[in-house]
Amino acid sequence: MAKTQARETVVLGMLGTTLDMGRGPKRWEKWRPTVGLCQQEDLVVHRLELLTLPGHDELVRTVTEDIAQVSPETRVRPTVLTIQDPWDLEETYGALLDYVKAYPFQPEQEDYFVHITTGTHIVQISMFLLVESRHIPGRLVQTSPPRSGRDHGGPGEHALIDLDLSKYDTLARRFQQEQREGLSFLKAGIDTRNPAFNRLIERIEQVATRSRAPLLLTGPTGAGKSQLARRIYQLKKARRHVSGPFVDINCATLRGDGAMSALFGHVKGAFTGALSDRPGLLRQANGGVLFLDEIGELGADEQAMLLRALEDKRFLPVGSDKEVESDFQLIAGTNRELQAEVERGRFREDLLARINLWTFRLPPLRERPEDIPPNLLYELAQASQALGTQVTMNKEAQEHFLRFATSPEARWSGNFRDLNAAVLRMATLAPGGRITREGVDEELDRLRAAWARSGPKQVSTVDLVVEVLGEERAEALDRFDRAQLSEVLAVCRQARSLSEAGRALFAQSRSQKKSVNDADRLRKYLARFGLGWADVAGRGLSEVA
Known part of the structure; x- marks a missing residue:
């Protein structure tokens, strides 16, 4: 051998x-x-x-x-x-x-x-x-x-x-675990399922833990900008990237002479009623994070002063001839299109350039139907805490609510504020802390009525078909095809993108498919009439979001 x-x-x-x-x-x-x-x-x-x-x-x-x-x-x-x-x-x-x-x-x-x-x-x-x-x-x-x-x-x-x-694998796993914990923290522990949103949060976590440059959070009212800004701060604080406080203000509440004083402070006697020195929000945020929500509401003078403070970390309080210093990280929020505001002369181009290094758009709730179920569970837990009692929702009631919440009928114009309010109302009125089908029906009627009062008037679907195809081509359609196309065009006009319109139109059938591409299905449907997204979308809306 x-x-x-x-x-x-x-x-x-x-x-x-x-x-x-x-x-x-x-x-x-x-x-x-x-x-x-x-x-x-x-x-x-x-x-x-x-x-x-x-x-x-x-x-x-x-x-x-x-x-x-x-x-x-x-x-x-x-x-x-x-x-x-x-x-x-x-x-x-x-x-x-x-x-x-x-x-x-x-x-x-x-x-x-x-x-x-x-x-x-x-x-x-x-x-x-x-x-x-x-x-x-x-x-x-x-x-x-x-x-x-x-x-x-x-x-x-x-x-x-x-x-x-070796132990290097253990270290790598520790870093990966730390990142997962950071992502979960930014999402408030909610097991979100929307791939685009999860990628967004992953990128925010990377930037937030590596950079002190300004962050710009955009998105509609109620999309969660304020909550995310606070969690970014808490994550940075836990990682010891900042030592100062979190200071926030909604710029829409700042008006007139008080705006400069609130932001930059003033010295005693600077104006009538200035009986003592005031440090201002920028100085309070020294070493920490300053969150300016609705930054597009700032006036021209405040914008100029803010730009100087960001670039030099120095500024003049109202009525003072001596500069003060403050080193903070800025997180700005807005539901406006700031580039359009620049073109209208309402927002400084140089300030936008300074805060636009890292811009993240938080999508509205209607673009994240997959995330409504886990957010519902989160809101139930929040309602339980607020009411001081355990609030539950039986299976029938939960399924009924989710069918409506993920359907095209649910506008969620207030986004998570609407969802939070809906759950809190149902929880408050639930007998014994158990939300039933009847309680859900009552809340759905309330939501429909509220959205009907606040929503824009619907465009005539008949006019839309004529507008898009022309009178001759519209008249040549069968009544069935015309009615179906009318509904499709109405949804497209109110959607921000081809993908969003597809999700709304195919919300029910998509859940039965292993692989879905709502945008492609809608694109092919429109092509039957010789139409593309540019022909049917509202002005300035993108094909894919």
């Missing part, structure tokens, strides 16, 4: 031009990493690929002879790398990569280790990357001096690091 050939251990390592240095007999009284590596009792090095820089031939000879003395079984193969500056990352990594690509690795017969104790930090980083990327099919080995210190001889100790199975 053939004897199995023992695998050999091969170490690739850079000569330490400082740590491996030693002359005369006293060199044995000093810890030298490369020599010490070959003295480890439980790590037999059969071959050492000793990488060196030009001009160190004498040191290479000394180290090779010393290794032969302490570890006769180790064969040392020196290789000179043409690296002029071992602190230059591009040159060093390139030279090491060329060496590795030409090396005849035989992982079936040999075990490989990379010694990362010696060499410059750039060399060590490059070796780490080559192992991590699997250009070198091996593991890392780290040596350390004896407990008595580097000035004492001896082999010291070593540790093996496997990048696939």
Whole structure:
């Protein structure tokens, strides 16, 4: 029976031009990493690929002879790398990569280790990357001096690091878990299912934890801008990225002379009624986060002062001739199209450029039908807390509410404010804290009536068909096709995008399909009449949101 050939251990390592240095007999009284590596009792090095820089031939000879003395079984193969500056990352990594690509690795017969104790930090980083990327099919080995210190001889100790199975995987999992916790925190723990919204929150988490640049949150009223801004602050506070407070104000509430004072503060006697100094919101937010909701409502003077404060972190309080400082991160919110406001002369272009580095649009609730069920559960929990009693919703009532909530009939013009109010009303009126089908019906009637009062007048669907196709083509349609097209056109006119219109039109059938593309279904339907999205959409609306 053939004897199995023992695998050999091969170490690739850079000569330490400082740590491996030693002359005369006293060199044995000093810890030298490369020599010490070959003295480890439980790590037999059969071959050492000793990488060196030009001009160190004498040191290479000394180290090779010393290794032969302490570890006769180790064969040392020196290789000179043409690296002029071992602190230059591009040159060093390139030279090491060329060496590795030409090396005849035989992982079936040999075990490989990379010694990362010696060499410059750039060399060590490059070796780490080559192992991590699997250009070198091996593991890392780290040596350390004896407990008595580097000035004492001896082999010291070593540790093996496997990048696939080691503590580095644990660290990576910790970072991933931290990110997941951050995402969940930003979503208030709600298990949201809308892919676009989840991608949005993931990007916000990345930016919020890495940058102090201004953030701009856009979206309709009630989409959750204020709540998200506060959670961004709380996440940054927990990660110790900010130490100051969260200060917020709805700019729509700032009017006249009081706006400048509220934002930038004033000194005593600055105007009638200024009986004492006032710091202002910007100074209160020093070291923290300032959230200016509805920033488009600010006047021209306030916009100019805010721009100066953002750029220089300095500004003048009202009535003062001495500047004050405040270093804060700005989160701005708006339900307006600020670029359009710039074109109308109502918003400063330079201020928009300053706050528009990171802009995130929060979609309205009607664009996230998948997220209504988990948000319903969240609102039930919030209602329970507000009322001080456990509020539940029986299965029939919940299914009935969700059928309406995810249908085209549900406008959700107030977005999450509408949903919050609806659940709170149902919970308050629920006998014994249990919402029934009857309670849901009562609330749905209330919502329909409220939306009917506040909503825009419906455009005549008959006129829409004529408007889009022309009178002659409209008259040529069968009554069935004309009625169906009328409904489709009405939905398209009120939708913000082709995707949103498709979701509204196919809300019921889409739940029965494994794979859905509502936008494509609607596009094909319109094509039957020679129409595209541009022909049927409201002015300025995009094809895909």
